[in-house]
Amino acid sequence: MKNDNAFRNLLLDADLYAFILNKKGEMLWKNMRAEKYLESPSFDIFDKFSRDDFQIQLSLLQAVIKDWPEHSGNGRKESYTYKKDDLKWSISWNAEEETFYAMGTAIIDETSPNTGINTTKKELIAQEIVKIERLLFEGVLHKNPDLEKIFSEYLEGLERIFPNMKASILKVEDKKVWKFASGSLPKAVSNAINGHSIGPNAGSCGTAAYVRKRIIVSNIETDPLWADFKEIVRPHGLKACWSQPILNEEKKVIATFANYYTETSFPTGEALEMFDRSASLIALIFENLRKTKDLLLSNQHAESVNKATNDAIYNKNLETGNISWSQGYRSLFGYQPKDSLLTMKEWEALVYPTDLPRIYDSFQNFINDSSQHRWEAKYRFKNANNNYTVVKDQGYVIRDENGRANYMIGVLSDITLQRSVELKKELFSEFSKIFNNTNNLTSSLKKVIHVPCNYVDFEISEIWLVNSDKSRIEFAAGRNHEHSKREIPAIKNYIKGEGLPGAVWQSREILISDIENINDRSKLNYKDKLGNIQKIIGVPLIKNDEFIGVWIAGSKEDITALTLFREICPEISEQLASEISRKGLEQDLHHIFQLAPDLIATMDFDGNFKRINKAGCELLEYSEEELLQLSMLNIMHSVNRVKCNELIQEKIQIGDNFHQECKCITGSGNIIWVTWDCTISREEGLIYAVAKDISKNKELQKLFDNAGKLARIGSWELDIENHRVFWSKITREIYDAPEYYKPTMESVLRLLRKDYVPVMQKAIEDAKSKNVSWDIELPIITLNGKEIWIRSIGKPVLKNNTCIRIYGSFQDIDQRKRAEDKIIQHNELLKDIARQQSHFVRAPVSRLMGIIDLIRHGGLSLMEKEELLKDIIESADEIDTVIRDISNKTNLIENKS
Known part of the structure; x- marks a missing residue:
């Protein structure tokens, strides 16, 4: 097949006669030139015989083929050549494909200018060109052709026809030209230009490759394109050069064909015609050899893939209709080797009947569109066990030069599992959409039972739910085929174990049965459809081990149609049970939702309200319709909006709940404080929120903060688990700490007066180990170096009998503490004054009183009285001294006050 296609592609439009014949001499293919002479009696410049003469030539050719061993030495592989009348025939045998290749060209007498035919010089040149082209074709059809040699011989043939010309073919790769084949062009020239970059001024070939157009340089010496290269060719007498770029099908330059001349010259029309013809031929051969090589690699790759993959790889001959399969066909579908040729x-018999018309139409449309090469389809395919699997068919068609499809290479993959995953996602999406967009459970179920019918032509689809006291299973929603008007079954409830719903309830397993195998009582529900239903399936709906109900479905298709559903039924069961349970709970909580005094809402991850209760509408002073057009962020005050949005997105990423307090603007323009408690459901893509108006609490908090500020009371907290310390604003003011200051337990202890550090350390240790609170007064050294007194209160918080944090307050009591110190000092002075009054004043006074009484009643002499007078004066001085000291201490108290 490889050589067959190469021969056809190369010689389809060639100016010679080309045939492919079988070993009996019967014609399998002919090129356009041969077909022309078999259909019309016209003849042209190369031919000197009519259609009848040509037919005689073909008969002789067939006779040679029938006697091939005699002519070719017992079937040797070399070509056989013979001449007859005006044609020279070349015949070769391909043993692998059991076909003959034959080419006929006009005979030219190579030993005498007189050929015996009245021809012009132009005709003789044309005949010579046909001859060297035939040799070129024969050469490239070998199994492993030496292209450089074959093209060099072709160029030498051209040079014999045109003696003043030297030809060259350069390959173009990586934007450079590389020597490939040449006739008599000096090697020094080929070597000098080898590897030069193409460009706008790179000689004839480099420029032709760059601009992708023919370049004619009639005078190399004066042409600017050769300014950098003329020194290369000057020693060899080359004075003109024409170059034609060779483009592939993608219009990419792959080579150049150049003719050099020893005289300055410009091409005539005939010369350009020959030039274009040769360039086209070179391009044709390059491109077809590339295709042949690609096809060979593709075949080799396919063979390797056949061995390495479990997929079924096939080759389909579109002319014969035969399909050959790889090993994967047997391993994937269980067929025997004898079944590998279909x-x-x-093949059509293996495709599911209802899928076949669609697949057939798709394939025919593809084949008829010559611009298409790749085909893909999904359908059900029968395996050796007579069950159907879902397959993906991907094919690549090989077309001839006319766009006609010859054969197809493809791969069949079993995607049953993949389709199960896709089907599960599609069903889950449909279920969620219905349950989220309907108001109550009954409405949801009436829509849900239609969803599976979009994928399999179920005749019936029903949902049965267990009642509240778990005594019976009751019909909840149903759908019969469109031709039946009855949607409510004759029997609306069963006990456990009765009927198919009751049997599934009892077994808690998926049941698939032929309709005739279910009990008679259950059949009453489906009597209108018994003629159509082949299989009936019951799927339990269970959530967290709680039996919710049963999904019943009946199909006129065989078991294979239900197999796909059976694979995903457990997950469908869980999803449906979850949605039904949630919707039922939502319905039960509907009244609570509407009557709750606080805002209750659901939002998507962008904060858009999806549902909100009456209390929420009243709080925010919007109608429900207005709020459902808004986002949570729309009603927030601008100062909170950005921070809140960042928090929401952060929590969504980790699926965490969050609490947020922010200002909101109501519909009437009032500013209120609202606290939001939000729960994120990543599975549903929803945020459940409860919000309260805390405006009054905020006002009270503001009053409390103001009171705290007046009383100089600040709060603090020690997070033991995370080793963090929190200070309130007032606490920072007490410590003279700026806002950016980050306190630690160690820094807090360092800010105590050294003699009180052990006191605080013991208080903290007792709180952690003994759950003991503290209330102590102690001096601290602020960050500004000032010593002040504070009151510290601390209370431990336990978790699992372990202290996880301690919180409390600091109060600035420095003024009170200093006032108390003054009072103590005053009291000491007063005590001292009292002591002086009681001791130092009373003694001299008593002595005075005794002296005075002795003078008055003692009968003393004048001298004795004078002595006593001295004592009186001393006692008076003593009294005066004590009184002055008391007076000074009294002044000190007054000054300190």
């Missing part, structure tokens, strides 16, 4: 009819 006809189209046999």
Whole structure:
């Protein structure tokens, strides 16, 4: 097949006669030139015989083929050549494909200018060109052709026809030109230009490759394109150069074809015609050899893939309709080796009947569109066990030069599991959409029972739910085929174990049965459909081990149609049970939702309200319709909006709940404080929120903060688990700490007066180990170096009998503490004054009183009285001294006050 296609592609439009024949001499293919002479009696410049003469030539050719061993030495592989009348025939045999390749060209007498035919010089040149082209074709059809040699011989043939010309073919790769084949062009020239970059001024070939157009340089010496290269060719007498770029099908330059001349010259029309013809031929051969090589690699790759993959790889001959399969066909579908060759009819029998018309139409439209090469389809395919699997068919068609499809290479993959995953996602999406967009459970179920019918032509689809006291299973929603008007079954409830719903309830397992196998009582529900239903399936709906109900479905298709559903039924069961349970709970809580005094709402992850209760509308002073058009962020005060949005998105990423207090603007323009408690459900893509108006609390908090500020009371907290300390604003003011200051337990202890550090350390240790609170007064040294007195209160918080944090307050009591010190000092002075009054004043006074009484009643002499007078004066001085001291202490108290 490889050589066959190469021969056809190369010689389809060639100016010679080309045929492919079988070993009996019967014609399998002919090129356009041969077909022309078999259909019309016209003849042209190369031919000197009519259609009848040509037919005689073909008969002789067929006779040679029938006697091939005699002519070719017992079937040797070399070509056989013979001449007859005006044609020279070349015949070669391909043993692998059991076909003959034959080419006929006009005979030219190579030993005498007189050929015996009245031809012009132009005709003789054309005949010579045909001859060297035939040799070129024969050469490239070998299994491993030496292209450089074959093209060099072709160029030498051209040079014999045009003696003043030297030809060259350069390959173009990586934007450079590389020597490939040449006739008599000096090697020094080929070597000098080898590897030069293409460009706008890179000689004839480099420029032609760059601009992708023919370049004619009639005078190398004066042409600017050759300014950098003329020194290369000057020693060899080359004075003109024409170059034609060779483009592939993608219009990419892959080579150049150049003719050098020893005289300055410009091409004539005939010369350009020959030039274009040769360039086109070179391009044709390059491109077809590339295609042949790609096809070979593709075949080799396919063979390797056949061995390495479990997929079924096939080759489909579109002319014969035969399909050959790889090993994967047997391993994937269980067929025997003898089944690996199928006809189209046999393949069609394996495709599920209802899928076949769609697949057939798709394939025919693809084949008829010559611009298409890749085909893909999904359908059900029968395996050796007579069950159907879901397959993906991907094919690549090989077309001839006319766009006609010859054969197809493809791969069949079993995607049953993949389709199960896709089906599960599609069903889950449909279920969620219905349950989220309907008001009550009954409405949801009436829509849900239609969803599976979009994927399988179920005749019936029903949902049965267990009642509240778990005594019976009751019909909840149902759908019969569109031709039946009855949607409510004859029997509306069963006990456990009765009927198919009751049997599934009892077994808690998926049940698939033929309709005739279910009990008679259950059949009453489906009697209108018994003629159509083949299989009936019951799927338990269970959530967290709680039996919710049963989904019943009946199909006129065989078991294979239900197999796909059976694979995903457990997950469908869980999803449906969860949605039904949630919707039922939502319905039960509907009244609570509407009557709750606080705002209750659901939002999407962008904060858009999806549902909100009456209390929420009243709080925010909007109608429900207005709020459902708004986002949570829309009603927030601008000072909170950005921070709150960042918090929401952060919590969504980790699926965490969050609490947020922020200002909101109501519909009437009032500013209120609202606290939001939000729960994130990543599975549902929703945020459940409860919000309260805390405006009054905020006012009270503001009053409390003001009171705290007046009383100089600040709060603090010690997070033991995370080793963090929190200070309130007032606490920072007490410590003279700026806002950016981050306190630690160690820094707090360092800010105590040294003699009180052990006191605080013991208080903290007792709180942690003994759950003991403290209330102590102690001096601290602020960050500004000032010593003040504070009151510290601390209370431990336990978790699992372990202290996790301590919180409390600091109060600035420095003024009170200093006032108390003054009072103590005053009291000491007063005590001292009292002591002086009681001791130092009373003694001299008593002595005075005794002296005075002795003078008055003692009968003393004048001298004795004078002596006593001295004592009186001393006692008076003593009294005066004590009184002055008391007076000074009294003044000191007054000054300190």
